Amino acid sequence: MDLLSGQPHWFYKNGVLHAYPALTENLSAEIVIMGGGITGALLAWHLTQAGFPVVLLEKRHIGLGSTSGSTALLQYEIDTMLTDLINLVGEKDAVRSYLLCVEAIHKAREIVDSLQVKTSFSQVKSLYYASKKDDLPLLTKEYEARKRIGIDVEWWDQGTLRSHFPGIRKSGAILSHDAAQVDAYALAHALLQECIRKGARVYDTVEITDIRHERTGTSLVLDNGNVVKTKKLIVAAGYESQKLISRNFVRLHSSYAIVSKPMPDKKELWYENASLWESARPYLYLRTTEDNRVLIGGKDEMFQSAIKRDKLLPRKSVELEKNARSMFPDLPFVTDYTWCGTFAETKDGLPFIGGVKEHPNTLFALGFGGNGILFSIIAAGIITDLIAGKKNKDAAIFSFDRLGKS
Known part of the structure; x- marks a missing residue:
């Protein structure tokens, strides 16, 4: 393949x-x-x-x-929201699945700390924002479900979100304190x-x-x-x-990603260099890298043909760069690397x-x-x-x- x-x-x-x-x-x-x-x-x-x-x-x-x-975002969030997963597999298994992913983030930290070489691992926060206003009730319910089972989350309303991310003009978000990123x-x-x-x-x-x-x-x-x-x-x-x-x-599909050239040397490109993703499906996601680049991916297509996938790479790369520039207009985003790949997801x-x-x-x-x-x-x-x-x-x-x- x-x-x-x-x-x-x-x-x-x-x-x-x-x-x-x-x-x-x-x-x-x-x-x-x-x-x-x-x-x-x-x-x-x-x-x-x-x-x-x-x-x-x-x-x-x-x-x-x-x-x-791999874009190597280590997020406890499963592609199926906790509230939806409860309906699919039952509350006990859904909750345990989410908590196991939280545990796995800390296990990843233990593993990389035991190794003799650096792997660009860092613990970060994760922001999951509503793509459109209609998603807000579902996101609020999701926040409450995560909070109820002990996951360390905060609710950010529109004002709080805007104060930290002026370019993300959305109505609300879940901030999670358990996330990480690595060079896989x-x-x-x-x-x-x-x-x-x-x-x-x-x-x-x-x-x-x-x-x-x-x-x-x-x-x-x-x-x-x-x-x-x-x-x-x-x-x-x-x-x-x-x-x-x-x-x-599994369902196979095609996904796209780009990485910018290194940004000006500063400690944070945005609020605590949190990883970002949205409620829309397919979703956009962003993260930073150890050498001050921005990685943005998404724009998935629900087919697995490598020929069709590759033909779309130039257009998808332009679209992803536009998305990054729109969200962070003050960052001099210039695309350095582009790629696409076949990925899979399961029903639940x-x-x-x-x-x-x-x-x-x-x-x-x-x-x-x-x-x-x-x-x-x-x-x-x-x-x-x-x-x-x-x-x-x-x-x-x-x-x-x-x-x-x-």
Whole structure:
């Protein structure tokens, strides 16, 4: 699948951080992770920390799938609002899903603090504003629901919003104190380097072309003819994982992003450099970067054709720059990098974590949606527990069983 086109900022910023070998022989492994993006890296880190020997296989170069195009906003907000999620999955699971995402932000902080290199991680606030006046009652209800379950939020009326963001002429917003941002590409490499130091084996530019389930495990046939035998396969192949499962469980769409040239050297480009997003669907979102750039994305289209997606990139980039200039007319926004990619969402906005009957000895970690990195942290914790034989009380919330028979 053609996941990404254009100039993803994180790769251009970092370049080739580390080289990994190709796999040129048969081998046996207790656990194999399929996918070397941020999800696979988080899984490898959790499992390695727990003492499990891990082999990771990536068909591209490490981090050069969707991870290099991630805008890496770490927001507890699921693409489905809490009030809507309660109606979809019930209050208990909806509330737990939101609280797990809040916990995952703080877990992300702990993880990056334990690493030996910087990954441009910073904790920030998040502002979720009403795109139009008609959205205000829903946003007010959402604020009350979040406040009721203990999430640290404030309500900003039109005057408060205008005083902090003069260019955002909207009627109200929810300010959240729990959010963060990171360089997902750098983080994936940092995690895998730590895993390698602890004995994990990481290979890239090697593709799994066939998965054969056998009585005692799974055999993975590689594009070079070699075979990897494993007791447990973990699929962390992101949006490409859909082709492995017979049931359609995601909607693929196209999204666009641009990054400005560095802004004048000042501590804040706007109020506490909070991440910003809106109630409209599809939504616009903005964040800053460590080197004083502005990243703005959105303008999604509900199709997955890479050809159609790429044709729209020049026009979408112009539109995104206009949006940024409109919201922050005092900032000298000049576009530096533009890219577009294929992304996925689920019906309820929640990830899929766990197994399906058609793939024995296999677990999936599919953290789709706008906060996929946090979902991946949750998935890594759940899957590590399952492999260790521990019961995880949250596993059922994200299982494929919620689709019905799987």
